[in-house]
Amino acid sequence: MSESVDRLRRYLEDELGECRNDDLQNRLQELEDLEALLSEETVSEDVGTLAALGNDTRYRLVRLLVESGEELCVCEITPLVDVSDSAVSHAFARLAEAGLVTKRKEGRWRKYRATRRANALLTVLDGSR
Amino acid sequence: MSESVDRLRRYLEDELGECRNDDLQNRLQELEDLEALLSEETVSEDVGTLAALGNDTRYRLVRLLVESGEELCVCEITPLVDVSDSAVSHAFARLAEAGLVTKRKEGRWRKYRATRRANALLTVLDGSR
DNA sequence: CGCTTATTTGAGTGAACACACAAGTAAGTG
DNA sequence: CACTTACTTGTGTGTTCACTCAAATAAGCG
Structure with missing residues (x-):
């Protein structure tokens, strides 16, 4: 899990040119929200x-x-x-x-x-x- | 195949009260046309x-x-x-x-x-x- | 009732799947 | 140009499928 967060951080660094911890946290939250739309049922x-x-x-x-x-x-x-x-x-x-x-x-x-x-x-x- | 045509004839007899050969041929044609809409691709x-x-x-x-x-x-x-x-x-x-x-x-x-x-x-x- | 017919249900079985693991490729980095 | 990283590809394997055959159900008929 934290391994995939590392990968995401590197990706954001590529995308943004840099990557503050806030950027990472934001994106993580957005992705989590996205996932939340998928109800099991x-x-x-x-x-x-x-x-x-x-x-x-x-x-x-x-x-x-x-x-x-x-x-x-x-x-x-x-x-x-x-x-x-x-x-x-x-x-x-x-x-x-x-x-x-x-x-x-x-x-x-x-x-x-x-x-x-x-x-x-x-x-x-x-x-x- | 002719077995299923027999069944269809009996079905049409039930539906129509009677069933002339024309009725059967008609229905067979309709069903064939239906099937023709299904292209293999x-x-x-x-x-x-x-x-x-x-x-x-x-x-x-x-x-x-x-x-x-x-x-x-x-x-x-x-x-x-x-x-x-x-x-x-x-x-x-x-x-x-x-x-x-x-x-x-x-x-x-x-x-x-x-x-x-x-x-x-x-x-x-x-x-x- | 007993017989036929229309469809369903219950195995059994070969084939297709979905995923994990391991090895491969390709781009970026020092 | 070695080394890491971000996937992708190849393969093995347990599981799920889709279909057939045989037996069961259920309705209509004589």
């Missing part, structure tokens, strides 16, 4: 969401739901991705857990729909490419 | 981006850069995450590869900055929580 929720979408199969499922703009039956989606029924089911379970899709039972059929969050994410991916 | 680029951000360490690095709004030196960021220098370096390499950060050398220091895409993604995560 936010991080794990966001990372969970991103990791859920960051897989070929799951991304495709969500993309299909978003493009269709409606609820789709598992039986309609499965033929569009190249994995087993079981894999599709596992994938949807994880997506639901991450809040990217919602599930509804209708008789013997199960239907999934993309959430607002899923729509927002794909939209921003499209828009920043 | 788009999928792998987006999935790469999402998977890169979907890791605790890498997410934190990007979040710090985005919050700071400026270029930061590796030496400033490393003390804020709880892994080795080496891990930070590996993480930045992957983020750069995914187009989420850019790198600049300045003498013996290396500085990273979040890209527009990184900013957009974190913004939408914040806004859809």
